[in-house]
Amino acid sequence: MVGERAPAKTYCIIGDPISHSLSPGMQNAAFSALGLNCTYISFRVPAPELKESIDSLRAINVAGFNVTIPHKVAVMEYLDELDATAKKAGAVNTVNNIEGIFKGYNTDIAGFIEPLRRRKFDFCTTVLLLGAGGAARAIIAALSEEKTTGSRVVIANRDQAKAKELAKVGGNLGLQCEAIAFEDATKVSPEAGLIVNATSIGLDNEPSPIDSDHIKKGSFVYDIVYRPVVTDLLEQAKFAQAHLVYGYEMLLEQGAKAFEIWTGLPAPRDVMKKNLLGIFGEPT
Ligand code: NDP
Structure with missing residues (x-):
């Protein structure tokens, strides 16, 4: 019918803890910029309640949802389909409800690589x-999609078993990977063309595990911790x-x-960025 508004759709994010999430603000700003009749809310879902929470999301016919700590791997068991990105990462951060079929994706892969490609x-x-x-x-x-001759990935983690397991996953994806002790990171950092912090160090303003003396001039330093926007590692860099x-x-x-x-429409990245940076302030 001409002029009639599309039925309201509900999206959400599930995780625990969840109150820190910036996704509701960012996604609601995007929906509203495009005039879509959609709402995005957050639900705190403790790990033991994951299955019944997914059942509830099916019951209310949620249109789609994001998944964060600690459910990105566990949620896969309760979905109907996984796309190639979810299979490759072994984790899901986005679910789309396609006529009752819950399909999982991993948009962290593209999310990580895009800023480097740019x-x-x-x-x-x-x-x-x-x-x-x-x-x-x-x-x-993500790195396995960009691998070139001469690229090498060194994984430094406190828990060595996890580092070795991830190096094995990387090897299976065709990467040349090795695992080292977390304390040995500064032995490798001076020769690295890219340093990525994917630990939670920095979230509570902890000092960087790598200081400026161990970072190569002209190299790239990527801290995926986003709060504060300029972590101590980035200050050192x-x-x-x-x-x-x-x-x-x-x-x-x-x-x-x-x-x-979810929408099949180009995302209004400028609006979403403005919403995020409105909270953080533009980095200097
Ligand atoms: P996980 O809990 O799965 O992993 C945490 C990692 O941090 C582990 O490798 C852990 O090491 C390490 N770690 C934690 N504390 C310390 C410490 N004091 N010293 C050394 N290593 C430590 O979390 P995620 O991988 O999901 O998330 C990691 C960070 O990335 C979080 O801060 C999260 O907010 C951020 N993130 C950002 C995203 C973005 O879009 N920018 C997307 C996803 C995550 P160990 O295994 O030894 O315990």
């Missing part, structure tokens, strides 16, 4: 990856005259990709 980063280098958790898994999947890549850029891009999966 900067025309040359992947033929040593990459030092700090961390071997859920985000690091998506990063390994600035001092070392490295190129900075901010965690909010990944947050923005993974959210934009999720929006596009």
Whole structure:
């Protein structure tokens, strides 16, 4: 019927903790910029309640949802289909409800890589990856899409078993990967063309595990921690005259990709960025 508004659609994010999430503000700004009759809310879902929460989302016919800590791997069991990105990462951060079929995707992969592609980063280098958790898994999947002869990924993590397991996953995806002790990161960082922080260090303003003396001038330093927007690692990188890549850029891009999966429309990235930076302030 002409002039009639499309039925309201509900989207959400599930995780625990969830109150820190910036996705509701960013996605609601995007829906409203495009005049879509959609709402995005957050639900705190403790790990033992995941299955019944997914059942409830089916019952209310939610249009789609994001998944964050600690459910990105566990949620896969309760979905009907996985796309290639979810299979590659072994984790899901976005779910689309396609006529009752819950299909899982991983937009962290594209979210991570886009800011580097935009900067025309040359992947033929040593990459030092700090961390071997859920985000690091998506990063390994992303790097495997860019692998070139001469590229090497060194994974430094406190828990060595996790580092070794992730190096194995990377090897299976065709990457040349090795695992090292977290304390040895500064032995590799001076030769790395890209340093990525995928640990949660920085969230509480902890000091960087790598100082400016151990960062190569002209290299790239990417901190996926987005709060604060300029972490101590990025301050150290600035001092070392490295190129900075901010965690909010990944947050923005993974959210934009999720929006596009749900709506089939180009995401209004400028509006979404403005919403995020309105909270953070433009980095200097
Ligand atoms: P996980 O809990 O899966 O992994 C946490 C990682 O941090 C592990 O490798 C852990 O090491 C390491 N770690 C935690 N504390 C320390 C410490 N004190 N010293 C050394 N290593 C430490 O979390 P995620 O991988 O999902 O997320 C990691 C970070 O990335 C979070 O801060 C999250 O907010 C951010 N993130 C940002 C995104 C973005 O869009 N910008 C997207 C996803 C995540 P160990 O295994 O030894 O415990």
